Amino acid sequence: MRIEGIPASPGYAEGPLFDLDRPRARYKAKAGAAEEKAALEGAIGKAIGRLAALVEAADGDVAGILEFHIAMLEDDALSGPAFASIGSGQPADVAWRAALDSEIAGYEASDQDYFRARAADLRDIRDQVLRALSEDSEVAAPPGAILYGEDIAPTRFLETDWSEGGGIALRAGSTASHVAMLARSRGVPMVVGLGIPDGPRTGVALLDAERGGITFSPSPAEIEAFRQSASLFADRQGAAQTFLTEPAMTKAGTAVRVQVNIAYPSDVDGIDVATCDGIGLMRTEFLFGKTLPDEETQYRAYRRVLEWAGDKPVTIRTVDAGGDKPVPGFTVEETNPFLGLRGIRLSLARRDIFRVQIRALLRAAIHGNLKVMFPMIATPDEYSQAAALFAQEQAALAALGVAQKLPPLGIMVEVPSVALAPEAFADAAFFSIGSNDLTQYVMAAARDNAAVAHLNAVRHPAVLRLIAAVAAFGREKGIPVSLCGDAGGDPAAIPALLEAGLRDLSVAPAQLAMAKAAIADVAV
Amino acid sequence: MSASAEATVLITHTVGLHARPSVKFTKLAKSFTAEVEVAVATNGPWFDAKSIVKVMAAKAPKGTMLHIRAKGDGARAAVEALVDLVQRDFDEDADHARSA
Numbered sequence: 056m057r058i059e060g061i062p063a064s065p066g067y068a069e070g071p072l073f074d075l076d077r078p079r080a081r082y083k084a085k086a087g088a089a090e091e092k093a094a095l096e097g098a099i100g101k102a103i104g105r106l107a108a109l110v111e112a113a114d115g116d117v118a119g120i121l122e123f124h125i126a127m128l129e130d131d132a133l134s135g136p137a138f139a140s141i142g143s144g145q146p147a148d149v150a151w152r153a154a155l156d157s158e159i160a161g162y163e164a165s166d167q168d169y170f171r172a173r174a175a176d177l178r179d180i181r182d183q184v185l186r187a188l189s190e191d192s193e194v195a196a197p198p199g200a201i202l203y204g205e206d207i208a209p210t211r212f213l214e215t216d217w218s219e220g221g222g223i224a225l226r227a228g229s230t231a232s233h234v235a236m237l238a239r240s241r242g243v244p245m246v247v248g249l250g251i252p253d254g255p256r257t258g259v260a261l262l263d264a265e266r267g268g269i270t271f272s273p274s275p276a277e278i279e280a281f282r283q284s285a286s287l288f289a290d291r292q293g294a295a296q297t298f299l300t301e302p303a304m305t306k307a308g309t310a311v312r313v314q315v316n317i318a319y320p321s322d323v324d325g326i327d328v329a330t331c332d333g334i335g336l337m338r339t340e341f342l343f344g345k346t347l348p349d350e351e352t353q354y355r356a357y358r359r360v361l362e363w364a365g366d367k368p369v370t371i372r373t374v375d376a377g378g379d380k381p382v383p384g385f386t387v388e389e390t391n392p393f394l395g396l397r398g399i400r401l402s403l404a405r406r407d408i409f410r411v412q413i414r415a416l417l418r419a420a421i422h423g424n425l426k427v428m429f430p431m432i433a434t435p436d437e438y439s440q441a442a443a444l445f446a447q448e449q450a451a452l453a454a455l456g457v458a459q460k461l462p463p464l465g466i467m468v469e470v471p472s473v474a475l476a477p478e479a480f481a482d483a484a485f486f487s488i489g490s491n492d493l494t495q496y497v498m499a500a501a502r503d504n505a506a507v508a509h510l511n512a513v514r515h516p517a518v519l520r521l522i523a524a525v526a527a528f529g530r531e532k533g534i535p536v537s538l539c540g541d542a543g544g545d546p547a548a549i550p551a552l553l554e555a556g557l558r559d560l561s562v563a564p565a566q567l568a569m570a571k572a573a574i575a576d577v578a579v
Numbered sequence: 580m581s582a583s584a585e586a587t588v589l590i591t592h593t594v595g596l597h598a599r600p601s602v603k604f605t606k607l608a609k610s611f612t613a614e615v616e617v618a619v620a621t622n623g624p625w626f627d628a629k630s631i632v633k634v635m636a637a638k639a640p641k642g643t644m645l646h647i648r649a650k651g652d653g654a655r656a657a658v659e660a661l662v663d664l665v666q667r668d669f670d671e672d673a674d675h676a677r678s679a
């Protein structure tokens with residue numbers, strides 16, 4: 056049985072299914088207090104061991120959080136009340152939950168944002184031990200498995216060993232989710248929107264994340280055809296690798312700049328800077344994750360990427376929260392978030408938070424070739440207001456004697472009003488076309504809704520016409536125009552984008568080689 | 580014979596004595612045998628500086644005057660080392676250089 060879905064990260068995976076939605080095992084109470092105490096001690100030790108293994112693979116910021124979790128778990132002051140309750144007759148799981156819940160309540164009651172946000176860490180710590188207590192053997196998926204279920208948490212992705220292949224198949228999910236981005240940058244095949252009917256949760260399956268589909272209980276003929284497609288895909292990828300280290304160029308000898316999109320500072324660790332022309336898009340929403348990052352955290356993150364890139368440009372997008380990317384304490388709940396207070400609209404509405412990011416960017420700018428762009432710009436007034444905030448913060452930092460530099464300020468072209476009337480934005484230092492949002496707004500098809508995914512087509516003539524018009528305007532006025540949406544890395548869309556006049560694309564790191572190979576095939 | 584030492588230091592780190600700084604602070608405190616305590620007010624309450632749960636509970640944001648006191652072997656060295664760590668902003672930038 057094959058179920059069709061939407062490819063979120065290309066590739067092929069053949070392997071046993073792993074049920075993401077399997078219910079959690081229940082804790083079995085032990086014979087007496089001594090055994091209960093031993094069970095809790097063991098579970099805490101196990102949770103620490105698991106976190107320690109994750110720290111190994113994590114980078115600075117993530118590792119810092121995990122180390123904090125470990126330190127909390129190692130502290131007797133955290134578990135003391137739970138052991139006391141066990142002494143007075145409670146089972147380990149009840150005692151641990153009660154002890155942690157009371158600690159969590161203390162954090163939730165804090166009047167400081169930062170402190171309140173730590174409640175989420177405490178809940179995570181609580182659940183990790185509860186999982187270890189119930190001896191949930193499903194904690195880790197076996198290597199090479201296809202993880203199948205409604206949706207998947209980013210931590211699950213990070214915990215999974217992808218070294219022996221495997222993939223992700225989701226009934227819901229989104230190609231724009233954090234996990235989809237992680238999957239693309241690590242080259243893990245992923246399909247979303249598999250919807251109905253629900254497939255079996257055991258046995259072997261074939262995941263085709265090139266066309267988008269999963270085959271359950273495959274016949275020998277299906278397996279053979281699948282392996283052929285997978286091997287052809289691998290060949291194409293292998294051939295593409297030869298393009299990786301060369302500058303991108305079309306068949307006609309036209310040079311094309313290819314930059315990469317990143318979401319986390321650590322994403323650059325896996326990229327050879329020589330293989331790309333810079334960072335065309337560094338998202339900053341993920342830094343904002345569950346808590347609002349302070350200026351220092353942001354500064355360090357930006358500086359790290361700038362130092363990695365050396366002379367090459369790094370284009371950082373100011374926080375694009377809202378829409379499908381809520382940030383507690385920042386975004387607002389809306390009935391129609393894609394058309395609401397998101398991107399630059401939200402930043403201008405919450406200037407206290409925006410100014411923190413601006414200061415971090417101004418300070419980081421001295422460490423490399425920084426460019427900054429604003430998301431969701433719809434009117435020239437928004438651009439002027441944002442630019443004025445940069446000027447104000449620059450003056451304030453200069454007055455304090457803090458080293459800083461004003462980077463070139465550009466805009467994302469993703470709201471149709473900008474693509475239709477770009478002449479109002481001749482002041483902007485550069486344009487970057489966000490093809491995902493531009494397409495969803497032109498086609499009126501939400502990008503996170505699998506039911507209208509067929510409408511979400513960047514190659515629709517209406518979308519391509521707008522892209523061509525923006526590229527032509529940029530050439531005429533000497534404003535650099537690039538494109539940083541998913542279309543830039545899609546071999547099927549690249550010919551149309553180059554024909555529309557674009558010569559500067561930014562793609563997911565895992566798509567770099569394929570994108571360059573696809574460019575070499577175009578005759579413009 | 581029991582040595583004791585006490586000092587006060589201003590927290591200048593942007594987020595104050597929070598998650599990551601607290602990890603470093605308690606780790607350093609644990610490297611001394613002396614009993615070490617912290618407080619955000621001169622009259623207490625005093626928290627065990629070797630317990631991250633307690634140190635986090637002190638809720639010390641940027642701009643807090645942190646009081647540190649120690650008793651026992653190496654008390655003075657412990658207080659000096661902890662004051663120095665706070666004054667170095669918990670080495671947050673140096674750490675960055677290591678991971679970059």
